[in-house]
Amino acid sequence: MNAKKTSSQAPDCREQLIAIKDTMILLSGKWKIQIIGWLMLYGKVRFMDMLRGIDGIAAKMLSKELQELEQNEIVVRTVMPTKPITVEYELTKHGKTLSVVIDAISEWGVTHRKFLFKKER
Helix, strand or coil: CCCCCCHHHHHHHHHHHHHHHHHHHHHHCCHHHHHHHHHHHEEEEEEHHHHHHHCCCCHHHHHHHHHHHHHHEEEEEEEECCCCEEEEECCHHHHCCCCCHHHHHHHHHHHHHHHHHHHCC
16 A cells, blocks of 8 residues: 555545455454464464463464454364364464565564664664
8 A cells, every 4th residue: 555645546545444344353352363373383273282382372362363363264273083072273375465464563563672772772
């Protein structure tokens, strides 16, 4: 999205702003981006492994966030025929398209942390 738009380009800009809003709603909260990043890194993951691996998240919150991601077809849930029942999650093909976004956020985060630490010295 270009910073300067003419009035003839306004409908395009509005569509982009709506898309940004939709994406922000989808990825909002403290956990969704971390969950998606975790699934990008580890692929198919069991619920309990994710619960142990994502620092600070409660089981109820992880379950809620995964349900929302599943409803939006970002994540697929698979119940394994084991005893006790094991549930695995992985990104859908559509969910994997978020890799560009997650990678950009990660790169920016690393750069920003370096910037802040340089200022403290």
